[in-house]
Amino acid sequence: MSKGSERATPGYLVWRLSTKWRVAVDRAVAPLGLTHAQYSLVASLYGMQRGGERPSQRRLADHTGLEPLYVSKLARALESAGLIERTRDPRDPRAVQLALTEQGRDVTRRAVAVVQGLLEQLLEPLGGLDSPRTRTFTSELTALLDVPLDVTDDHPQGET
Template sequence: MKTSNNTFSVNKAEESSGFLLWQVTNLWQREIRKALEQYDLTHSQYVLMASIHWLSLQQQEVTQVVLSAHTKIDPMTTSTVLRTLGNKGYIKRTEHKTDTRAKLIELTKKGIDIIKQAVVTVENFDREFFSRLKNKAAFNTELEKLITLK
């Protein structure tokens, strides 16, 4: 029962979608970090490398702008993480054929080898983690609605 001095619009924390999402996200990210430790990758590094691989398989030219838009990682963070991945020897940048301001981003052989292993690990973890959901497809559809708000 809501009392007049309750600042919140809910009676129980579990009634707050935002709080539940925050809790699930933190739990999921903590476990993903553990899974990626064996590859010496942060979650952001993994997401960018997996996205480079994914977009390349889709025959798309990969630039920093494309990656930032695809992953929803802000451009400055994308740039910083790409620099680190370059220093690790996982990516290479080459001149864009038509846009002199842009660089094409590709995984190196070393990068492809590591991301293929990491993707299997993350997909296995995700399959187990989200197996508790009754309808994963509907859940994903609902999440997509939230992503397209901005």
């Protein structure tokens, strides 16, 4: 365990791991012209397209857990870079559908390979990507992600 992590709270450790991962992915995909957030969007879009879906921005926001307004901003930047195309949904003129361009598919395939290598490094202490410990870890992370968090203001002024 890292020095200073022995008495850390689970919330702190989740935050540190997510920060470590975001920074690593940012650095790894930067040579491909992507940020971590953009990678999350194009990799998700790539997987959805491979499954036969041409998602709306809203559907992609729901899938990634990113705010719809942020997905819209990322999509515009990725469109300007020639990696995705945004078109009006013929069934709902208010909705915008997203699709990777040929260049976007190429960049995304390369980025996925780079991030897969990072994931293998990260999971090595658990026995690798296909180990029983990694499967358990993945199951536990999924259980935590499935817990709804109700953010309410239950604390009186000045109390935390």
